[in-house]
Amino acid sequence: MTELTPLQNLWLTETIRLREEHAGPLDDLEANRLARTGGGDLPSRIQRRARWLADRDGLTPALKHWLHGARLALVLLSLFAVLSGAGLAFAALGQTPVNVFWALGSLLGLNLILLLSWALGLVFAGEHGATLGRVWLWLSEKLARDAKAAQLAPALLLLLQRRKLNRWALGTLVNGLWLLAMLSALIVLLMLMATRRYGFVWETTILSAETFIHMTRTLGSLPALLGFNVPTVEMIRASGDAALDIESARQAWATWLVGVLVVYGVLPRLLLTLLCWWRWNSGKAALPLDLNLPGYAQLRERLMPTSERLGVNDPAPAQLHRVDNSVGELTSEGALLVAIELDEQRPWPPALPKSVSNAGILDSRESRHKLLEQLSRFPPARLAIACDPRRSPDRGSLALIAELARNAGATRVWLLQAPPGEALDADRLGDWHVALQQLELPFADCAPLNWLETGHD
Structure with a gap:
């Protein structure tokens, strides 16, 4: 991020508030998480959230x-x-x-x-x-x-x-x-x-x-x-x-x-x-942020919650945001495998090389939040995300995949095969392909274990 003066930060924050007031809430799941991670009082969190959204949207x-x-x-x-x-x-x-x-x-x-x-x-x-x-x-x-x-x-x-x-x-x-x-x-x-x-x-x-x-x-x-x-x-x-x-x-x-x-x-x-x-x-x-404005007052629970909340609460955006890695200049190392909402009938995890860590299955808000907080501090060099293509690629899953990918040096999505005796729905699989192409993330239907271990296929 380029350095801005305090007035310019307030200016961008007010611009974001006006945009949300006239056009509705923005897709801000990751912005809210990063604002909470940075700590501080509510005005500083609101400004941190607005700065991230302004950078993302070109403001x-x-x-x-x-x-x-x-x-x-x-x-x-x-x-x-x-x-x-x-x-x-x-x-x-x-x-x-x-x-x-x-x-x-x-x-x-x-x-x-x-x-x-x-x-x-x-x-x-x-x-x-x-x-x-x-x-x-x-x-x-x-x-x-x-x-x-x-x-x-x-x-x-x-x-x-x-x-x-x-x-x-x-x-x-x-x-x-x-x-x-x-x-x-x-x-x-x-x-x-x-x-x-x-x-x-x-x-x-x-x-x-x-x-x-x-x-x-x-x-x-x-x-x-x-x-x-x-x-x-x-x-x-x-x-x-x-x-x-x-x-x-x-x-x-x-x-x-x-x-x-x-x-x-x-x-x-x-x-x-x-x-x-x-x-x-x-x-x-001495110019302050007016926290009494409706646009800022409703952010209090999201940025300084009494109990942490994860999930999808905002209306769907017109299109998915591209995944721009923000950890390229940070120290990223190791490899990590994580799965999203797998059912109990599927054995997990597969046999992993010693150099690859298992982050388990993200099936609750708490597990998602815990992993995202961990990745924001210790981003892996390579991340594989396993998804069950029998489920629809809903907005919440895609937003989570995008957030995970932004906190890794390189990311691949593993679309798991159907269990024996069961076939994948071709239309639903096509929806996954289209959604992941919009995110510009590589995907495959085979385990990327060799890539996770060595960085090469």
Whole structure:
């Protein structure tokens, strides 16, 4: 298994819960057994079960694809923010001479309006950045290019909404992108001012000069605390008629414009990005699994039972799952012969070589559970499973065969001959062949004792 973060494990667990809520219970016999074997409290067992099911059903790779798409979507949005910020700077200095308040509106107007909207949404509605968040989620799904990834976004939103972490996650995204746009505008503004000579004026039809003087001095009071120059009253008054061809006046206006952009554009977005990032990280670390949800509450008895239960309780799956060995990297040794539900008329076991162990006949839940627990700790290199083809290949027997095979290095199924004087039903034998072919397990009607002993036929 690839390593996942705690949030990603919770995310997969929530995705599995939603799948079972809408499509019905999954085939989880082995997942439940492995979750019980691993021990721990109920949340850890639920997450272990969900991780196994996610790996089996392809949700873990889908999560990786979704995250890759999310990163690519974030890169595209960041590029858009940089270009937008540069466009704001070019628009601000596009006039000759530069109207200082028109330039200020171009640089800060949209930013301040959306910042106010964000703050009001945070206080009153608890949701903000919905449009930009939906764009990011939509881009993430499109760029993931995985059909199973479509189930992940709703699960993530539901998971985060329980502790209202979505507001801080989207807040980090929104304010971070605006911070990038403001920084881009600031850098382009400085580059333009460093390479070109600009004159600054202010113009009005209905307002008085004293109004502009007061507005300029008021807006420049906070930047002045950080060392940015503010034009004098005489400079402000003189700039109402024409751009002053004085070096000190041009520098004073340019410094004032840069200072206002830094204080009212860059710094608020920077502080809000850091705040949202801190709240997101602290909340993410303490995000729990909500055991009161119906999908998790019904797993309690299966994963932490008062008495262990084995057997088939779930509806049949659309098709049998392939047997993928998970013990290839583990230490597996020895050979084992086991039989499933043989009647008392058949002598058992046959004469076995000394190197082959007999696991007996699995005819009860207790015996099945005991053997599966043993195989999960000490998987054999070779396993032969004897079955009576006079019985129908029911779902419970096939699920047990698949579980046994997953816990062995190599597996063969032995379809026993009928007792003397009795014939096998051809249709039922054909059903066994079809079922075992779906499981991709080799089978034969003769004892694989030589293979069990030596590994060769």
